[in-house]
Amino acid sequence: MIGVLSVKDWWQGAVIYQIYPRSFCDSSGDGVGDLNGITAKLDYVASLGVDGIWISPFFKSPMHDFGYDVADFRDVDPVFGTLEDFDRLLKRAHELGLKVIIDQVYSHSSIENEWFKESKSSRTNDKADWFVWADAKADGSPPNNWQSVFTGPSWTWNAARKQYYLHNFLSEQPDLNLHCPAVQEELLSVARFWLDRGVDGFRLDATNFYMHDPELRDNPARANGNAVRPFDMQDQLYNQSHPDIEKFLAKLRTLMDSYGTTFTVAEVGGNRSLEEMAAYTKGDKLLNTAYSFIFLEEEELSVPGIRGAIEDWEEAADSWPSWTFSNHDRRRVVTRWRKGRDPQAFAKAMNALLLSLKGTIFLYQGEELGLPQSDVPFERLVDPEAIRNWPETAGRDGCRTPMPWVASDANGGWPADTWLPMDVNHLPIAVDVQEKDASSTLAHTRKLLALRKEHPALVRGNITFLDAAEPILAFTREAEGEKLLCVFNLGEQPAPWAGLDGTGDMVLSVGGVTGTGAGDIPVCGGFIAKL
CATH class of the missing domain: 2.60.40.1180 (Golgi alpha-mannosidase II)
Known part of the structure; x- marks a missing residue:
């Protein structure tokens, strides 16, 4: 519907390289990637020809969900470095002409967050309503039938308050109550903190989980013969997607615009993702763009699947789309869609297709190498979703293994003991090998990115x-x-x-x-x- 844009903001048609910091580059030798490691590899990232980077969470966290359970929204977890390390990363990225997008997790926090510690202490403290609390039913059971994404009820009992608290994800991730004006103001203050440091925009995690139904109505059942989790057996009408989310997004957009040409992209999953993405990006008063899991969760590569998703967006939305084939939450595209085709030839074809599409493109680390999904043995799993649902779900660890930099090193340029194992199948296609091969997937991806910049038709x-x-x-x-x-x-x-x-x-x-x-x-x- 939007056709050719008359005015191009930097993000319209841009290619953003997603960095999962734990697995990108380790500068300290502890087996976990960090901010200084990212800074050390920014010249490599810039050499690809991308326009910016999106860094997944690096905030202070007990790491129950590896950074998506935030204990301090304004500080860096020591495993990743310091605020000064982030400032140096930001400065170097800007010197190289790279925009920097960071995750913001506004739907929930960590149980170790000071806001939650105060909120759970009593029903009368200053932050008593900063999280979603509800009384038990007369029989002691949870307030309603809502199920968490990571399996089990969305409610956990707290003895101090003698109430349940809501968590749409892990019990260690209590839901913030964005119906509370003070919570909204605090989150806008968090956004200001990072904008003042110079970041260029935000990827907004789980945007449609920001607000729930205050009446706490039960979700209706949803027929789903392939359901692995109780969550998939419900139609999520009431635990998420409240209409007032748009009002908060409007406040966020006003703040973002006061800093110039910033960028916001929403992550929106679920059965109504297209409808909600269109709502959250309509006009020029809400978010810039959004992406869903439509390609990430698609198990088959097909013409109707690609064409349908893009035409559905064009019909439903009057805003700019975003697309990705792989990320830190889903199996890599080479494994999902390849079947019997040559893996490197297939990787080249998928990168060519992705970078030919209309929209802002997110390229996950390692896709420029054609990395397949890693097979992480059960005893090395760390992803709570994978452990809880083993072996019925693949989990997220297989797409988060360390980036292979050096083929001749058994650990790919990492120390011997890494937080997830180095995949030995990745070593033959490590960065240093592909750098020397003009026919490699890496060389092909650089060529694609240069081509996209040369042709206005591909960009916008x-x-x-x-x-x-x-x-x-x-x-x-x-x-x-x-x-x-x-x-x-x-x-x-x-x-x-x-x-x-x-x-x-x-x-x-x-x-x-x-x-x-x-x-x-x-x-x-x-x-x-x-x-």
Whole structure:
């Protein structure tokens, strides 16, 4: 619906490189990545050609959920370094022309957060209503039937208050009560703290979990034959997605705009993610963009899956989209979608497809190398979700293993004892090996990123899908008098491409394609041509 934008903010069409700090680079030798490690590798990140970085949580935390349980929203956890280390990282990133986006976790905190410690101490303290508290039913059971994402009821009893507190995730992650004006003001103050330090924007974790139904109505049942968790057996009408979330987002946007051209991207999951993303980004008074788990949770690569998601956004939203194929929460795309195809050829094809799409693109660390998902043995698992649901769910550890920097080192350039094991299958495609290979996935990704910057149509052009025969995905990107044709074979066998009259000059060949006219497109093949 939004077509070609007349004014381009830096984030429209930008490519943001996601860094999971525990697993990126360790400067201290303790087996956990840290802020100084990120700073040491910023030249590498900048050499990719990305526009910025998104750093997952590095705040003070007991690490029950590895940083998404925040004990102090204004401080760095010692395992990652200090505030001064962050300031140096920020300064170096800006020197290299990289924007810096950081996570903000506003839906919940840690049980070790001082706000929660005070809130749970009594029903009359100054922060008594900063979290979501409710009385037990007459029989002592929880206030309603809400289930947590990580399995089990969303309520935990507190003896001091003689009440239950709400947690949509782990019991160690109590939900903040954003219906409380004082909580909203405190979170805006947190945002100010980081904006004053010079960050360029925020990725907002679990945005649709910010507010609940104050009446605490039961969620209705939802038919789901594939449900692994009780959470999946409910329609989440009341534990999340309250309409007043938009009012808080408007306050946040006003604050962000006062700092200039900043950036906000919402993470929105669930059955109503498209509707909620459209609501949270409508107009110019809320968030800049949002992304869902639609590609992250899709188990099959298909033309209808890619085309449908993008066309659904175009129809539902009047705002700028964002897309990613992999992140720190879901299996890597090479493992999810590859099937029997060559892993490196497939990685090149997926990066080409992702970087051809209209929207802001998030590229997870290691995707430029074509890393597959790691198989972490049970005894090395640390992810609470994986441990609780083993072996029915893959968990998140397999996409969070340490980044392989050095192939000749058994630990990939890390110390011997790392928080998650180095995947030996990653070593042959480590950074130092690929740096020397002009045909590597790393070299291909750099070429793709340079190409995207060279062509306005790829950065901010509109997108129009063509009715090609599956498994061929074909679309055009068009802006500022430039029109590009993008064609990809998403199948597991060579597939015929009917061609277009007047198909122009090839801009990029993927998978050995030699021409843009009618003919077979090889597996993992495709091209971009200028019309």
